[in-house]
Amino acid sequence: MVEFVQPAKVKFISLKMNPSNWHNQKELMFIKTLKKIHKTFGLSEKKHIAFIGNDLTTLIRFRLDLIRSLVSPDRKIYVFVPYDSDNQVGIIRSVGAVPVNYQLNRTSMNPLQEVGLIKQYILLFRKYNIEVVFSYSVKPVIYGSFAARLAGITEIYSMLNGLGYLFTDDPNGGNSYKLRVLRILAAPLYKFSLGINKKVFFQNPDDRLEFINRKLVSESRSIRLFGSGVNLLQFTCSKPVESPIIFVATGRLLITKGFREYCKAAEYVKKIYPDSRFIWLGGHDENPASLSTREVSGWVEKGIIECPGAVDNVESWFKGSSVFVLPSYREGTPRSSLEAMAIGRAIITTNVPGCRETVEDGVNGYLVPVRDASALAERMTRFIKNTTLIGSMGKESRKIAEKYFDVERVNDVMMGEMGLRDKKIAKIA
Numbered sequence: 001m002v003e004f005v006q007p008a009k010v011k012f013i014s015l016k017m018n019p020s021n022w023h024n025q026k027e028l029m030f031i032k033t034l035k036k037i038h039k040t041f042g043l044s045e046k047k048h049i050a051f052i053g054n055d056l057t058t059l060i061r062f063r064l065d066l067i068r069s070l071v072s073p074d075r076k077i078y079v080f081v082p083y084d085s086d087n088q089v090g091i092i093r094s095v096g097a098v099p100v101n102y103q104l105n106r107t108s109m110n111p112l113q114e115v116g117l118i119k120q121y122i123l124l125f126r127k128y129n130i131e132v133v134f135s136y137s138v139k140p141v142i143y144g145s146f147a148a149r150l151a152g153i154t155e156i157y158s159m160l161n162g163l164g165y166l167f168t169d170d171p172n173g174g175n176s177y178k179l180r181v182l183r184i185l186a187a188p189l190y191k192f193s194l195g196i197n198k199k200v201f202f203q204n205p206d207d208r209l210e211f212i213n214r215k216l217v218s219e220s221r222s223i224r225l226f227g228s229g230v231n232l233l234q235f236t237c238s239k240p241v242e243s244p245i246i247f248v249a250t251g252r253l254l255i256t257k258g259f260r261e262y263c264k265a266a267e268y269v270k271k272i273y274p275d276s277r278f279i280w281l282g283g284h285d286e287n288p289a290s291l292s293t294r295e296v297s298g299w300v301e302k303g304i305i306e307c308p309g310a311v312d313n314v315e316s317w318f319k320g321s322s323v324f325v326l327p328s329y330r331e332g333t334p335r336s337s338l339e340a341m342a343i344g345r346a347i348i349t350t351n352v353p354g355c356r357e358t359v360e361d362g363v364n365g366y367l368v369p370v371r372d373a374s375a376l377a378e379r380m381t382r383f384i385k386n387t388t389l390i391g392s393m394g395k396e397s398r399k400i401a402e403k404y405f406d407v408e409r410v411n412d413v414m415m416g417e418m419g420l421r422d423k424k425i426a427k428i429a
Contacts, residue, residue, distance in 0.1 A: 047075045049132040050125065051097070052140040054104055056083040057310075060091050062161075062335050063136070065231055069411040070134075071096035072422055078128050080121075080140075100124060104139065107286050114143065121147030132418070136161050138186075145193035157418055158194065159201040161228065162332030162354060163210070190216045199417045203227045203332035206353035223417055227333025227357070229407030235342035237398045238319045242387045245273070247348075247380060248321040250281040250314060250336045251328065253296055254289040257282075258327025258350065263299045264373035265327075269380050270304060276384060281317055283310035318343045322390050323383050329370055331355050333405075341401040346393035348379050364396035 051067055053059040059081050070077050077097040082104045083089060092099040102120050105113055121144055125133070132155040135144035141158040148156045194200050194217045201223050202208035208224050211217045247266070251257035259280065266278035284290060299305050311317060314336070318324065324340035324347050331354030337347055341358060347365035349355040359365045366382070368375040383389055415421040 046073075047131055048078065048129050049075055049134065050078050050080055050100075050128070050130040050144075052080045052121075052133065052135040052144045054082065054106055054137040054140055056081050056088055060088055061314075062228055064091070064095065065229065065407045066411050066414070067092070067097050068095045069408075069415060070420065075420070078124075078130065080124060100128070106139065107288075114139075118143050118147045118150070122151045125151040125153060131155060132420075133157065134159070134418070142189050142193045145196055149196045154198075155418075156197045157199050157201070158197050159203070159225075159228075159414075160207060160211075160332065161203055163207050163330065187214065187216060194221075197221060199223055201225050201414060201417075204354045204357050207332065223413070225333075225413060226404045226410055227338055228335055229410030230335065230338035230342045230401055230405050231407050232342055232402060235315060235318075235339050237342070237344040237395075240345060240390050240394050241320060241322045242390055244275045244277055245323070245384050245387070245390075246277045246279065246321045247323050247325050248279045248281065248317060248340075249325040249327070250317075251326065251334075252282050252285040252287065253280075253291045254285060254287055255291060256289045256329040258329065258371075259291055259296075261327045261371060261373040261376055262325060263304055265377035265380060267302075267304045268373070268377040269384070272381070273384050276380075278305045279317065279321070280305050280307045281309075281311050281314060314339065315343070318345060321345060323348060323365075323380070325349070325376070325380075326355060327368070327370075327376055328352065328355055333357050338401060338405050341397035341405070344394040344398045346383065346390055347397060348376065358400075360396070360400065364393050364400055 049070060051063070051070065053063060059079070067077060067079060078100050079092050079097045080100045080102055081092075083099070083101055089099045102124060104117065108114070117139065124130070125148065130148075130151070130153060133144060133148040133153055134157045135141045136159040141160065145156050145158060190211070194211070198221065200211075200217050200221055202211070203225055204227070205224050208217075208222050212219050212222060249258075249262050251259075253259060262278070262280065269276055270278070284293065296307060300307050318340050321340075322345075324337065324345040326334055326337055326347070326349045328334065328350055330352050333354050334349075337349060337355070337358040340347060341364070347359050349359055349365070349367060350370045351367040352370050356367055359367050361367045366379040368379055412421060
């Protein structure tokens with residue numbers, strides 16, 4: 001169905017038909033006539049947009065503000081995302097979007113499954129008369145873009161929220177044969193898929209430059225964003241805990257998130273300051289860099305860290321902390337860091353793409369070399385020795401979040417580049 005929406009909210013009955021279903025010339029002329037009426041009287045056709053993700057939980061936490069921004073009277077938003085139960089689906093519906101389930105194996109390299117995924121996308125695009133496709137994450141970006149082109153869709157957009165395992169050095173040291181092969185295979189896939197996108201959004205300048213230098217995307221089509229932004233109204237500033245000192249980190253239980261370095265640094269600090277606490281929020285994940293349950297449990301049983309797993313109320317954990325830590329090997333722009341900054345927490349993170357964008361070294365926190373547990377421990381002890389830094393640097397974090405990472409401004413840039421902007425928000429200075 002093509003849905004015509006009148007500004008005065010008067011219902012207007014019309015039809016939307018797929019060209020493959022037109023049985024005769026009269027039907028084609030009927031559609032053309034309706035389009036002329038719509039143009040003559042200023043009626044707006046409701047545009048059908050597909051928003052494609054790979055995980056419901058992370059989509060709700062990291063992309064809900066963008067979905068909410070896309071929803072409007074003249075647009076119908078379909079959120080394509082795999083899910084096993086309806087527990088969280090209501091949140092998607094509550095913002096005015098339509099959840100659409102599909103099957104995705106994130107770690108599969110089976111060509112038949114990959115072809116099947118493309119077919120799935122094509123069938124869903126046709127079923128819901130999709131006209132605009134926006135994807136994020138590796139498989140949705142690559143195969144969603146392929147499928148959109150095959151389905152005859154020309155308005156295709158993607159966001160690379162970090163380059164992930166493929167573009168991060170092997171966590172076990174060196175670069176494994178498997179990783180090198182994956183990179184060789186991924187490069188042409190990225191080049192073709194991003195080449196058919198109108199715009200490609202990157203969350204930090206390093207990722208954008210790397211893809212341009214590798215000739216995987218053109219400079220004119222690539223847009224740098226300030227991460228995915230943070231909701232400054234939801235994550236409000238609060239006074240940090242100063243006694244005992246509580247360090248909190250969050251992320252999937254992956255080697256590449258710096259879990260091992262965090263635990264080693266915590267072990268060193270607790271020998272000198274046994275009252276200090278170290279918390280890691282996050283659960284296990286299907287990823288080549290995943291940690292074993294045994295390794296994680298070992299650190300917990302030794303009393304070095306607390307690991308409650310994946311939690312729904314991240315905000316309350318941040319507010320009950322002193323300093324936020326993210327020793328990751330590489331990120332897009334970590335949303336967890338942005339949320340901690342908005343709440344007013346000092347940040348310790350690594351001097352790598354994505355992470356370095358969140359810290360002005362010595363102003364709102366500290367940058368440390370990647371994979372360096374000793375440097376991480378030394379920065380942690382600075383806050384314990386001088387607790388006034390916790391509050392002063394935390395205030396600076398909030399200022400930086402307000403200046404650069406307001407989700408309303410970030411989403412406005414994306415909406416503008418996609419020709420979907422409803423209102424103009426002041427640009428970042």
